[in-house]
Structure formats: C-alpha cells, structure tokens
Amino acid sequence: MWTFLHKLSSPPYFYDLAAKMIPWFAATGVLLIGYGTVAGLFFAPPDYQQKDAFRIIYVHVPAAYISMMAYVVMAVSAGIGLIWRMKLAHAVAAGAAPLGAWFTFLALVTGSIWGRPMWGTWWEWGDPRLTSELILLFLYFGYMALRAAIDDTTRADRASAVLALVGAVNVPIIHFSVEWWSSLHQGPTLVRAGGPAIEPVMLWPLLAMILGFMLLFTALLLGRVRTEVLFRERRSRWVRKLVYPEETA
C-alpha cells in the first residue's frame, strides 16, 4: 500500500496511470447515468405529492452531492499538500475547484427550477440550505481567484490551501442546515435515521445517478490533474521528452 502510494506520487507514473483509468471511470459513469436517466424519467412512478416534478431529484441531488464532495476532495488534498508538502496533492486541489464550482452552479440552478413549481419561488434569501450552497459557490470562486492572482505556483498552493481549509466549515453547515434551522428545503431522503424514505423503484435510479456522477467527476478530476501535473513539471526531463520528442531524437 505504501509503496503504491509512493509510486503514485511520482508525477510521470500518475500521468500515465490516470490516462489509463479515465476511460474506465467515464464509461462506467456514463452507463450508470444512462440507466438512471431513463429509469428516473420513464420507469419511476410520479410522486404522490410532487407528481412528475419530483423527477428533478435525479439530477439535483447528484449535483449537490458532487458540489460538496468536490470541496471535501479539495480541502483534504490542500491539507495534505500543506502538511506533507506533496505537490500532487496541491494539483488535485487545484483541479477539483473548477469542477466543484460547475456542480455547485448546477445544484443551485436545478434546485431553483424545482423550487419554482413546488415552493412558488425561484429563490428565497435567508434560507439556510440555499444560502450555504451559494456561499460554497463563492468559496470556489475565491479559491480560483486567489490562485489566479499569484504567479508563483508554490505560493499559490499554500495561500489557496489555507482558504480551502477555512472554508471547509461550510460543508457540514450545508449538510445539516435543513435539520438545524427551519428551511423551505425538504429534509434528507437518503441519509437519515430509519433508512431512506423513498420506494425502491424511485431509489435505484437515484443511487445509480449519484454513483454515476461520482465516477464521472473522478474521470473529469483525473483529467484536470493530468493537465496540472504537465504544467507543474514543465521543466522536467520526462515532460520535455513527452511534449517535444524531436529534441532528444
């Protein structure tokens, strides 16, 4: 295990391994999302209260999960990078941010589209779940802006890592917001005492969508980290050889 981790932290090894893994993650993710979409839109029966509008759950919940998962990945990697000075960890954090921002945007917008027919409003200022998710979007923007503002990669890594770690308090706030405060947002469906409050015929497509989006996110993240590694290692021999083989030939 440790030798594997050690090998993994070697940039050329990671660069090749990630390239081999991306198609598998992407293909499995697309298959699961394909099944989840068809089953969620056509096989699952309409909800007894929300009718067909509930089908938005199959895209909204995965988007919201990924928006938080990406932040956890970003903050944990940033922390590892700070403590052990591991460059690959900083590359992972930097790669996770734009993806996290996109999925947060998606969670906000699909939630808004769902809220309009169910709550009668697109947005409710002051609602804890909505506000904390919006803060998440701003944390991603702040993280990316900070990185973009510092030219030196090592300094950008350290400064942005501190921001990522401080902002991490927001993640549990998002998760528990619907339990701690009164919110328009409905309570948890899956992770709750007494098990999931949803029928299997509605549950399976949702689990497939969540897992599918996680796999797709992993594939996208590995791709982003490869680009980061390529740039960070631009002066190294292996990158020079890879990008410009004629030089040595």
Add this chain to the structure above:
Amino acid sequence: MGFLSMGGYGPYVWTAYALTFGVVIICVAQGRRRHRRVWNDLRSRLQVDTERSK
C-alpha cells in the same frame, strides 16, 4: 406524448436535465481545451529553445 408534458411540469423537468447534461459537456470540453493549450504552449516554447540553441 404524455411523458413530454410531465403532467404540466415538462418545462421545469426538461430544463433541469438539459442544463445538467450541458454542464457535463462544458466540463469535458473545458478540461480538454485546457490540456491541449498547456501542451501546445510547452511544445512551442521548447521548439523556440531548441532553435535558439542551434
């Protein structure tokens, strides 16, 4: 074509799905474009360097 109307919620449901797949496509395209750009930048810089050292 009952499923298209989604019991009157069609516009909401279909917009949400379209946006989701749109964002996925943007994420894929953005990642690829960035990789290509970094790759091409490095390559042209190395090319210039070798030309100079000749």
